[in-house]
Amino acid sequence: MSEERPRGEVAGVSVSVDHYIGGRRVSSPQTFATHTPGDWKQKLADVSAGDAATADRAMQAAAEAFSAWAALGPTGRGPYLRRVADLIDERVGDIAAVECADMAMRHESLRERVISRGARNFRAYADLAEAYQERVWDSNGTANLVERLPAGPAVIITPWNAPFMLATWKLAPALAAGNPVVLKPAEWSPLSASLLADLVDEAGLPPGVFNVVQGIGEEVGAALVGDPRARRISFTGSPETARHIGAAAAANIVPFTAELGGKAPLIVFADADLEAAAQKAAGQFDDSGQVCLAGTRLIVEESVAEEFLQMFNTFTDAHVLGSSWDDATTITPMIHPKHLAQVEAFVECSRAAGDQILRGGHRHTPDGLWYEPTLIKPASNNSEIVQNEVFGPVLTFQTFADEEQAVALANSTDYGLSAIIYTSSDQRAQRVGRAVRAGTVWVNCFLIRDLTAPFGGIGISGLGREGGDYALDFHSDLKTLQIKEGTTQ
Numbered sequence: 081m082s083e084e085r086p087r088g089e090v091a092g093v094s095v096s097v098d099h100y101i102g103g104r105r106v107s108s109p110q111t112f113a114t115h116t117p118g119d120w121k122q123k124l125a126d127v128s129a130g131d132a133a134t135a136d137r138a139m140q141a142a143a144e145a146f147s148a149w150a151a152l153g154p155t156g157r158g159p160y161l162r163r164v165a166d167l168i169d170e171r172v173g174d175i176a177a178v179e180c181a182d183m184a185m186r187h188e189s190l191r192e193r194v195i196s197r198g199a200r201n202f203r204a205y206a207d208l209a210e211a212y213q214e215r216v217w218d219s220n221g222t223a224n225l226v227e228r229l230p231a232g233p234a235v236i237i238t239p240w241n242a243p244f245m246l247a248t249w250k251l252a253p254a255l256a257a258g259n260p261v262v263l264k265p266a267e268w269s270p271l272s273a274s275l276l277a278d279l280v281d282e283a284g285l286p287p288g289v290f291n292v293v294q295g296i297g298e299e300v301g302a303a304l305v306g307d308p309r310a311r312r313i314s315f316t317g318s319p320e321t322a323r324h325i326g327a328a329a330a331a332n333i334v335p336f337t338a339e340l341g342g343k344a345p346l347i348v349f350a351d352a353d354l355e356a357a358a359q360k361a362a363g364q365f366d367d368s369g370q371v372c373l374a375g376t377r378l379i380v381e382e383s384v385a386e387e388f389l390q391m392f393n394t395f396t397d398a399h400v401l402g403s404s405w406d407d408a409t410t411i412t413p414m415i416h417p418k419h420l421a422q423v424e425a426f427v428e429c430s431r432a433a434g435d436q437i438l439r440g441g442h443r444h445t446p447d448g449l450w451y452e453p454t455l456i457k458p459a460s461n462n463s464e465i466v467q468n469e470v471f472g473p474v475l476t477f478q479t480f481a482d483e484e485q486a487v488a489l490a491n492s493t494d495y496g497l498s499a500i501i502y503t504s505s506d507q508r509a510q511r512v513g514r515a516v517r518a519g520t521v522w523v524n525c526f527l528i529r530d531l532t533a534p535f536g537g538i539g540i541s542g543l544g545r546e547g548g549d550y551a552l553d554f555h556s557d558l559k560t561l562q563i564k565e566g567t568t569q
Contacts, residue, residue: 088125090271091177098128099294100277102141103287108134112267112296117184117413117449118404124181127270130295135262135303138291142233142260143309145288150230150258154209161256163283165202168248172196175275179244183269184404184412184449185367198248198276204531209256209552223563228556230258231335232311235304237297237325238273239316240266240415241370247273250314253551255289259312262291264301266317268416270294297321308332312555315339319540326543337544337554339372339536341469342497345490346375347512349483350384352502353524358391360500360526361475365399365453368414369473373520373527375500377466378455379489382479389477392455393439401450411473413449420449423472430456430465438477467493483508487515496538500526519545 084105087094098105111126130138149157168175175198176190185194215226234254238247243265254261265273273292280290293300305313305328313329313336315322322338329336346364348357364374380388402409414420420443427441440454454474458466466476480486490499499518503509509523519537522528529535532548544554 085128090124091181093174093178093275095125095178095271096274096278097125098274099130099134099138100274100281100290100292101134101138101288102144102291103281106134106137108295114182114268114270116181117415118181120417120449125271127267127294130293130300132300132303134293134295135300135307138262138293139233139235139304139307139309141288141291142262145260145286146230146232148286149255149260149289152258154206154212154256154258157256157258158206158210160283160285161202161206161252164279164285165199165206167279167282168199168202169196171275171279175244175272178275179269179272180404182271183240183243183415185242186407186409186412187405188407189367194242194245197245200531201245201248201252205252205256205552208253208532208548212549212552218565221565223565225561227559227561228257228552229559231555231557232259233309234259234261234312234314234555235264235307235310236261237264237301237305237313237315237317238266240268241367241372243269244272244276246316247276249546250316251276251290253546254312254314254555255285257552257555259555260289260291262293262304262310264293264295264297264304267294267296301325302328305329306331310334313337314546314554322543335544335554337536337546338542339546340497340540340542341471341495342372342374342537342541343377343467343469343493343495344373344375344498344500344518345377345379345516346500347486347490347502347516348378348380348384348388349486349501349503349505349508350381351504351508353504354384354388355391356524357502358388359395360502361388361392362395362399362453363526364475365396365411365473368412368451369475370415370419370471372469372471373498375498375526376470376475377489377493378475378477379486380477380479381486382481385479389438396439396453396455399453401444401452411450411453414451414472415449417449419471420451423451423470423474426465426468426470426472427454427456427474430458430463433463434459435463435465440473461489461492469495483512487512490516494539495541497541498522498537
């Protein structure tokens with residue numbers, strides 16, 4: 081490893097292509113290229129690719145920073161976190177531009193909503209950590225007190241979709257709890273993490289409290305999660321990768337949270353506002369379906385299925401496939417040629433298996449990364465297209481006769497991250513909402529988040545919970561102090 085290389089320019093913004101370790105930029109002799117999905121021929125940057133030695137250096141920096149950061153306490157750490165939040169708000173435009181270029185989410189969404197959620201995350205956890213009240217009670221002749229202790233360095237591994245916001249979602253509670261962090265962003269969209277390092281540096285966080293290590297998961301991610309100095313591991317990605325990380329965490333007896341894939345049902349009852357339900361269903365194609373929470377399985381009551389499908393097609397016809405920079409665009413290019421090929425393979429296997437392609441089913445253009453919004457009627461609920469996450473603009477369409485069948489279909493996969501229900505009946509909303517197995521169930525809405533609520537999945541959709549005090553508890557060692565009554569003054 082050597083010192084910082086010259087910064088590059090992406091979408092008019094200065095971006096470092098190097099790691100951020102111990103408060104300094106550090107380069108690697110090996111690099112990997114990141115391209116813009118809107119025009120894959122355009123290479124944005126050659127990014128430093130870390131290895132085991134890079135991981136070791138970052139973990140050492142975090143370990144050395146731990147004692148002083150933990151000793152500050154929530155009130156001492158809070159001003160740093162709020163300063164980061166302020167800087168995010170000041171730089172929304174720059175962050176949105178770089179992330180749009182790097183992973184092709186709609187620029188309008190990034191600049192108006194998504195990036196600012198990062199600032200909200202930092203402020204929320206600064207407040208939550210400061211407001212924490214130790215649990216105090218009497219029992220069995222003792223006075224009892226439970227306190228949160230910072231656990232130690234945390235390794236955070238984030239996905240390529242919405243990378244900046246999801247990094248802050250994990251980073252903020254770890255820092256608020258008193259844990260230094262080593263962040264490993266996804267290699268398909270690493271650049272906004274580098275901007276986050278710039279903001280943390282400007283906010284004045286002590287060296288080693290926040291570190292960014294870039295690179296290929298097998299080369300640097302494996303070294304990070306296998307390091308015995310890591311005392312917490314938080315991962316968002318695929319179940320396959322989670323199994324490897326979980327094995328490494330188990331070897332060192334390290335608590336591990338994983339937010340994994342989804343195959344959410346979107347259940348529409350006959351008493352629902354069909355137009356609203358159909359519009360929301362067509363909206364699941366947003367961001368080319370590259371959203372783990374998306375309701376990709378449309379499950380519609382038989383009596384209104386035809387009417388719903390007509391409305392759905394009308395709303396889907398209104399989608400615009402185009403540039404992420406154009407506010408008129410609703411469906412953006414997919415992240416990477418390899419991912420597009422994977423989505424294509426899912427659809428072709430579905431076609432070969434006898435599933436009915438109701439619409440779409442092809443690339444939008446031969447030379448771009450856009451895929452047509454696709455709806456498939458499976459020959460069976462056991463069809464691969466129903467049971468496996470596609471992570472693209474591909475939905476399935478099934479019908480049900482009664483509530484019992486709707487719930488059975490909703491719960492028929494190994495996933496359980498989220499679900500969406502449309503009904504006008506409060507009793508049904510309560511009944512079905514409780515019966516569907518998912519970490520989050522939305523009724524007559526979608527993607528509304530309360531930062532204090534638990535977030536995570538059931539089954540192969542995840543392990544553990546993030547959000548609110550749940551995240552702070554995960555990043556802490558809980559200690560109970562018991563004092564025998566009458567023995568102290």
